[in-house]
Each structure stands twice: as C-alpha cells, then as structure tokens.
Amino acid sequence: MLDLAQKTLDVSWVLDEKTPHFIVVDVEHPNGKAFWQAHHVDKNLVALAPQNILNAPIFLEKPLKVRTLAEMLKRLSTEFSNLSEPALAVTDKEITNFFDDLASEQKKETEDVFEPSLYLSGLLKNALQSGQSQRFSVGNLAPLYVLPEQASCFYKAIDFGNLTPTQKVFYKVKSSQIEQQPLTSENLNSTVQTEGLRKYPINTFLWASSLYASNGRVLAGFSLDTPVHLKQWPDLSLLAHDSTHFRLAAFMLKNTATLTSVAAQTQVEIPAVFNFFNACMITQIIEIDESHAVTMEKKPASSKPLKHSLFKNLLKRLAG
Numbered sequence: 001m002l003d004l005a006q007k008t009l010d011v012s013w014v015l016d017e018k019t020p021h022f023i024v025v026d027v028e029h030p031n032g033k034a035f036w037q038a039h040h041v042d043k044n045l046v047a048l049a050p051q052n053i054l055n056a057p058i059f060l061e062k063p064l065k066v067r068t069l070a071e072m073l074k075r076l077s078t079e080f081s082n083l084s085e086p087a088l089a090v091t092d093k094e095i096t097n098f099f100d101d102l103a104s105e106q107k108k109e110t111e112d113v114f115e116p117s118l119y120l121s122g123l124l125k126n127a128l129q130s131g132q133s134q135r136f137s138v139g140n141l142a143p144l145y146v147l148p149e150q151a152s153c154f155y156k157a158i159d160f161g162n163l164t165p166t167q168k169v170f171y172k173v174k175s176s177q178i179e180q181q182p183l184t185s186e187n188l189n190s191t192v193q194t195e196g197l198r199k200y201p202i203n204t205f206l207w208a209s210s211l212y213a214s215n216g217r218v219l220a221g222f223s224l225d226t227p228v229h230l231k232q233w234p235d236l237s238l239l240a241h242d243s244t245h246f247r248l249a250a251f252m253l254k255n256t257a258t259l260t261s262v263a264a265q266t267q268v269e270i271p272a273v274f275n276f277f278n279a280c281m282i283t284q285i286i287e288i289d290e291s292h293a294v295t296m297e298k299k300p301a302s303s304k305p306l307k308h309s310l311f312k313n314l315l316k317r318l319a320g
Contacts, residue, residue: 022058
C-alpha cells in the first residue's frame with residue numbers, strides 16, 4: 001500500500017523499525033493507546049483510528065486506504081520538509097507488535113459473542129451496583145455523568161435517532177479505553193448546572209452501548225434455539241435506533257420466535273437482529289414463553305425447569 005500511495009509524491013518514504021521519523025500508532029488498541037499516552041509529547045506519532053477521538057495533530061483514518069495514506073504522507077512531506085531521508089514506521093518494538101495484536105483482536109471480535117461487561121454497559125452496571133456517581137470520558141468526546149441513586153445519566157442534548165459516526169464511538173469502545181472519575185453527588189449536580197446538561201434514564205445509555213458495541217454478535221450465554229418475544233415496545237423516541245428497529249419491535253411484540261426466525265420473517269440481517277436483541281435484553285424488555293418454547297422445540301416436560309433456570313440466570317447476570 002505504501003508503494004501505491006507514494007507514486008503521487010515527490011518524496012520517497014520507507015519503512016524503518018529502528019530509526020523512524022514517524023510512528024503510526026493504532027490508538028484503538030490498548031497497547032497502542034498506552035504507547036500514545038506515554039510518548040505523544042516526545043515522539044512524532046500518527047494516530048490511527050476510525051475517528052480522531054484523541055484530537056491528534058497527525059491523524060490517519062482507519063481502515064487504511066491508499067488515498068488517505070497518500071494525503072497524510074504529502075502533508076508530512078510539506079510540514080516536516082526539514083527532515084532528511086524521511087522514514088515512516090508502521091510498527092515499533094515498544095508497542096509490542098500491536099498491529100499483530102490488533103489483527104488477532106479484530107478476528108476474535110467477529111467470531112466471539114458479545115460480553116456487555118467489557119464495554120460502557122458494564123461500567124454503567126457497576127455504577128448502579130456500587131451507588132458511586134461517575135464521570136466517564138473518551139478522548140475529546142463529551143463526557144457522560146452517572147447518578148446511580150436516580151438511575152440517571154447526564155449528557156449534552158443529543159438526537160439518538162441521528163447519531164453521527166463520531167458520537168457512536170463512545171458506545172463502541174472497550175471499557176479499558178474509557179476514563180473513569182468518581183464524583184460526589186454534589187460535584188455532579190454542580191457540573192450539570194454549570195454545563196446545562198440534560199437528564200436521561202440510564203437505560204438510554206445501556207441500550208446504546210449494547211446496540212453499537214455488539215457488532216453483530218449475539219449475547220454471551222444465550223442459545224440461538226431459544227424463542228423470545230418483547231414484553232413491551234421500546235421507547236424509540238429516547239433510544240438510539242434505525243428504521244429496522246420498528247419492524248423488529250412490531251414482529252417480536254406479536255410473535256415468539258428464535259432470532260434466526262425473526263431475521264427470516266422480518267427480512268432484517270441477522271447481525272442487526274443480534275444487536276437489537278442484545279439492547280432489549282440488557283434493558284430487560286425481553287422474555288421467553290416457556291410453554292411455547294417446549295411446543296416449538298418438541299422437548300419433554302423435564303427440560304422445562306432447566307430452560308427456565310438458564311434464562312433466569314442470564315437475566316440475573318444482565319441485571320447485575
């Protein structure tokens with residue numbers, strides 16, 4: 001890709017792991033983020049990510065494309081023209097081969113199930129359990145304030161029906177990338193008043209985190225053979241959503257079916273069904289019809305208590 005990108009440039013760039021002038025750092029990866037935080041002042045770093053959440057002076061959009069790489073190299077050639085024999089490093093021993101780690105993690109993300117505790121939803125559940133008010137932040141994105149005693153969050157006014165890609169980043173990142181700051185209720189209320197923040201039910205953010213962090217993966221511990229249906233219509237006036245969610249909600253409110261059947265009957269792709277289902281599960285508006293499950297799966301009556309127990313354990317786990 002580097003060879004293709006620099007065909008339009010006057011300066012030749014090479015890969016150099018020993019004495020680079022610039023180091024490309026994938027700031028989405030924990031190793032990359034740690035390296036960035038430790039060296040963004042004393043080294044020439046290029047932040048690689050889908051969005052420039054760290055407000056980095058030199059940013060390269062992910063996934064990599066020849067055009068965006070060429071544009072960045074041209075900018076570096078112009079702004080740092082005093083450097084002799086420029087070299088571009090795409091890896092560094094101090095980052096512990098984070099590109100290899102990232103490829104492995106991305107593969108795991110596509111093959112794995114969704115574990116809510118690894119994302120914002122897990123932090124929100126922990127705050128509810130501990131009762132500790134918190135400030136959660138990611139890079140230069142607007143921070144989220146949590147007041148567990150009221151099961152509420154405070155955030156800038158936002159239209160969840162039209163979230164931008166940048167706004168969605170907050171709900172997709174791992175909890176390890178989210179900075180946490182405990183607050184007293186007094187400090188939180190003072191900040192809310194000063195910044196004019198809006199109050200939201202905490203379920204608004206539990207839903208958004210599960211919806212976007214799921215990435216087409218079904219909830220950990222859930223069997224695809226289990227028929228489910230909605231207990232109530234989700235309040236999509238307050239929740240993040242797209243047009244398919246109305247179709248899914250309407251079908252799942254009237255019918256009890258497995259998720260694969262839901263996808264087939266609604267003509268919604270299965271990854272989108274998983275995302276919607278996970279959001280419904282974490283906000284506890286999904287239930288299972290035990291008698292219907294036995295009829296559909298043609299299992300003996302002895303299996304009914306086991307099915308019920310497994311489902312209750314899953315709900316208990318989500319509820320914290």
